[in-house]
Amino acid sequence: xxxxxxxxxxxxxxxxxxxxxxxxxxxxxxxxxxxxxxxxxxxxxxxxxxxxxxxxxxxxxxxxxxxxxxxxxxxxxxxxxxxxxxxxxxxxxxxxxxxxxxxxxxxxxxxxxxxxxxxxxxxxxxxxxxxxxxxxxxxxxxxxxxxxxxxxxxxxxxxxxxxxxxxxxxxxxxxxxxxxxxxxxxxxxxxxxxxxxxxxxxxxxxxxxxxxxxxxxxxxxxxxxx
Amino acid sequence: xxxxxxxxxxxxxxxxxxxxxxxxxxxxxxxxxxxxxxxxxxxxxxxxxxxxxxxxxxxxxxxxxxxxxxxxxxxxxxxxxxxxxxxxxxxxxxxxxxxxxxxxxxxxxxxxxxxxxxxxxxxxxxxxxxxxxxxxxxxxxxxxxxxxxxxxxxxxxxxxxxxxxxxxxxxxxxxxxxxxxxxxxxxxxxxxxxxxxxxxxxxxxxxxxxxxxxxxxxxxxxxxxx
DNA sequence: GCAAAAGTGTTCCTTTTACACCCATGC
DNA sequence: GCATGGGTGTAAAAGGAACACTTTTGC
Numbered sequence: 001x002x003x004x005x006x007x008x009x010x011x012x013x014x015x016x017x018x019x020x021x022x023x024x025x026x027x028x029x030x031x032x033x034x035x036x037x038x039x040x041x042x043x044x045x046x047x048x049x050x051x052x053x054x055x056x057x058x059x060x061x062x063x064x065x066x067x068x069x070x071x072x073x074x075x076x077x078x079x080x081x082x083x084x085x086x087x088x089x090x091x092x093x094x095x096x097x098x099x100x101x102x103x104x105x106x107x108x109x110x111x112x113x114x115x116x117x118x119x120x121x122x123x124x125x126x127x128x129x130x131x132x133x134x135x136x137x138x139x140x141x142x143x144x145x146x147x148x149x150x151x152x153x154x155x156x157x158x159x160x161x162x163x164x165x166x167x168x169x170x171x172x173x174x175x176x177x178x179x180x181x182x183x184x185x186x187x188x189x190x191x192x193x194x195x196x197x198x199x200x201x202x203x204x205x206x207x208x209x210x211x212x213x214x215x216x217x218x219x220x221x222x223x224x225x226x
Numbered sequence: 227x228x229x230x231x232x233x234x235x236x237x238x239x240x241x242x243x244x245x246x247x248x249x250x251x252x253x254x255x256x257x258x259x260x261x262x263x264x265x266x267x268x269x270x271x272x273x274x275x276x277x278x279x280x281x282x283x284x285x286x287x288x289x290x291x292x293x294x295x296x297x298x299x300x301x302x303x304x305x306x307x308x309x310x311x312x313x314x315x316x317x318x319x320x321x322x323x324x325x326x327x328x329x330x331x332x333x334x335x336x337x338x339x340x341x342x343x344x345x346x347x348x349x350x351x352x353x354x355x356x357x358x359x360x361x362x363x364x365x366x367x368x369x370x371x372x373x374x375x376x377x378x379x380x381x382x383x384x385x386x387x388x389x390x391x392x393x394x395x396x397x398x399x400x401x402x403x404x405x406x407x408x409x410x411x412x413x414x415x416x417x418x419x420x421x422x423x424x425x426x427x428x429x430x431x432x433x434x435x436x437x438x439x440x441x442x443x444x445x446x447x448x449x450x451x452x
Numbered sequence: 453g454c455a456a457a458a459g460t461g462t463t464c465c466t467t468t469t470a471c472a473c474c475c476a477t478g479c
Numbered sequence: 480g481c482a483t484g485g486g487t488g489t490a491a492a493a494g495g496a497a498c499a500c501t502t503t504t505g506c
Contacts (some may be wrong), residue, residue: 427457
């Protein structure tokens with residue numbers, strides 16, 4: 001039995017969304033070998049006394065400066081050989097950031113961290129393609145039975161944003177009227193008095209997710225399912 | 227930055243089922259400190275050159291002699307302090323064994339490995355209670371949208387076994403007629419000519435899960451959902 | 453013949469789908 | 480006034496839930 005010299009890292013697939021760019025993922029360009037110059041998802045080794053979640057948040061802060069809104073463990077990837085140097089087992093997370101934080105698009109001089117549309121991803125380092133695939137599948141699944149989509153939107157949003165978000169994530173078109181009816185029946189959205197224009201067309205009301213109401217209703221047996 | 231001396235282990239929650247005993251979990255009695263003499267889920271350190279799945283299968287073989295039918299990663303538990311000695315991060319799996327392998331119940335002299343009904347669990351070592359809770363929740367969820375329940379039954383089973391299995395896992399009674407109608411509509415079961423008696427009452431036909439048919443139908447967009 | 457489990461169909465209700473017209477705004 | 484997106488209701492279809500009686504066997 002060899003002495004365990006397995007190293008443990010964390011990696012994070014960070015999703016951002018806006019109705020103009022669609023669904024995006026935050027990647028970093030690797031500075032060192034292996035895979036120097038290639039794009040990768042942010043991450044790094046776990047320190048001895050920090051929790052896995054802290055490690056993820058620390059690495060994200062160090063490598064991209066971003067703060068995620070929502071963070072959830074995804075899967076642990078541990079096949080020998082996934083890192084060409086040593087045995088590294090990585091606990092992958094995925095995170096969601098809301099539109100307020102999602103402004104790196106403007107920083108065209110950001111050489112190290114950049115948003116990529118999920119439909120236009122570069123070849124990634126290590127087995128990060130596989131990790132990303134799992135993350136996208138998880139997001140698709142989870143957004144249907146937990147109200148995590150709001151973590152990708154601003155606090156207030158026109159209903160059409162929510163609609164487009166689901167269409168984007170599911171990769172299919174959804175009837176506008178049926179979607180709205182179903183979502184409003186859940187009774188977890190507040191319609192505000194403010195209206196906002198998308199540039200053209202009739203302005204729409206802003207909505208806000210009422211988390212407290214959601215938890216109350218959930219406790220009473222309500223089932224989020226979109 | 228301290229040198230990473232984090233250790234990596236795997237643990238496995240193994241479920242077994244029969245209609246007499248209900249849903250059970252395989253536990254081992256710890257021989258050494260910490261938690262000597264307490265019950266725990268099987269597991270151990272990952273070796274440098276083995277995959278996580280191999281580590282689980284090896285540990286299960288060593289500690290309980292059992293072979294699982296189905297194995298899936300559950301969650302990774304890594305909070306500092308979960309092992310009082312060192313920092314140990316564990317990748318938890320859950321496995322399902324079918325009734326053929328589920329015969330340790332008879333071995334009353336088995337001091338080290340024993341089946342426990344999930345409703346009558348002892349206090350477990352480490353954070354294994356939490357791991358078990360997650361495993362039960364996952365099983366409940368997964369059995370509703372993937373045909374994994376068959377891994378807990380024999381190759382051939384009377385329909386009532388399947389029915390009772392779902393009632394047990396969901397913890398609620400399910401209308402027999404509606405359940406059968408819905409399940410048979412999926413078109414993934416074969417009704418055999420053999421009939422079997424449960425001791426009393428009218429004997430029922432045996433059924434068999436047709437995995438190939440399931441995969442074919444799934445490829446065509448069918449959705450398992452019970 | 454009685455107790456126990458298996459087999460089987462119909463009705464009602466809820467949910468989902470499909471679908472079209474008017475309204476408010478910017479240009 | 481026209482193009483664009485927002486707002487709204489109804490009817491048909493499908494799916495889910497509720498429900499009872501007959502059959503086969505062991506004892």
